[in-house]
Amino acid sequence: MKLSGDLKAFESRLGHEFGRPELLVRAVTHGSMTTANRDDNQRLEFLGDRVLGLVIAEALLENDKGAAEGQLAPRYNALVRKETCAEVARQIDLGAVLKLGRSEMMSGGRRKQALLGDAMEAVIAAVYRDAGFDAAQEVILRLWGDRVTSVKADARDAKTALQEWAQAQGLAPPVYRETARSGPDHAPQFTIEARLENGEAEEATAGAKRQAEQTAAKALLARVASAKP
Structure with missing residues (x-):
């Protein structure tokens, strides 16, 4: 060939x-x-x-x-x-x-x-x-x-980092769910919600579910980790 x-x-x-x-x-x-x-x-x-x-x-x-x-x-x-x-x-x-x-x-x-x-x-x-x-x-x-x-010793993807943060707070692992889907079949856009047991949540939209999950997790972690106790 x-x-x-x-x-x-x-x-x-x-x-x-x-x-x-x-x-x-x-x-x-x-x-x-x-x-x-x-x-x-x-x-x-x-x-x-x-x-x-x-x-x-x-x-x-x-x-x-x-x-x-x-x-x-x-x-x-x-x-x-x-x-x-x-x-x-x-x-x-x-x-x-x-x-x-x-x-x-x-x-x-x-x-x-x-x-x-x-x-x-x-x-x-x-x-x-x-x-x-x-x-x-x-x-x-x-x-x-x-x-x-x-590569950094603490290198983690956003979903892993969020799960570790939740466990450190005594919370259950975060839950991800698809809340919306838009666009044509050949180019769908997925909206995914990342939610913690305490009710904190963030959404993100992307062309792949995995990417939307990571983006939502990153946004949620940035907000809850920086919140004052």
């Missing part, structure tokens, strides 16, 4: 030349493009998530040999979460080579955080299946770069 010019250019940005180019094609094929003769990247995404996790966990242990598990866990979560994967995907312009159905194309799928994060994990799995763990590890460590050594 011969890769198209745009995928050959992407290979250069990724830093890995595929011996089995069909793996790369599958990794950049979104579910909206699935046909009887074309597989999407969901299974590769599942595998890539695990490969990424192992590489990052090992790198963190090597980078800070004296760190306790409680210090390593939030750093790990910050480095493997979808937001970071999407950031790396933008770094190598993965969105430019994604194979998307018309509806996803029209809704700006090449820029969607969740879609880019999933595709980045699928590409990692494609490298792993093509050339083994060492090759995948090399690609991950090069692309994640200084993030591994500079």
Whole structure:
């Protein structure tokens, strides 16, 4: 199988030349493009998530040999979460080579955080299946770069931070619920409420539920954590 010019250019940005180019094609094929003769990247995404996790966990242990598990866990979560994967995907312009159905194309799928994060994990799995763990590890460590050594010891996403704050106050974990949905089917907007047991709540709207949850959690945490006792 011969890769198209745009995928050959992407290979250069990724830093890995595929011996089995069909793996790369599958990794950049979104579910909206699935046909009887074309597989999407969901299974590769599942595998890539695990490969990424192992590489990052090992790198963190090597980078800070004296760190306790409680210090390593939030750093790990910050480095493997979808937001970071999407950031790396933008770094190598993965969105430019994604194979998307018309509806996803029209809704700006090449820029969607969740879609880019999933595709980045699928590409990692494609490298792993093509050339083994060492090759995948090399690609991950090069692309994640200084993030591994500079990630803060207290790095947490907003939902995790809010849950920890609630537990410290003796409250139940926050609850998230969809309060509204707007926009066309191909580009929905979700409004999510984050609510604490004490009645404090904030809402946020975004094109993905996960993103709306994080934004609502961040807003709620900023308000309750800064409130005077």
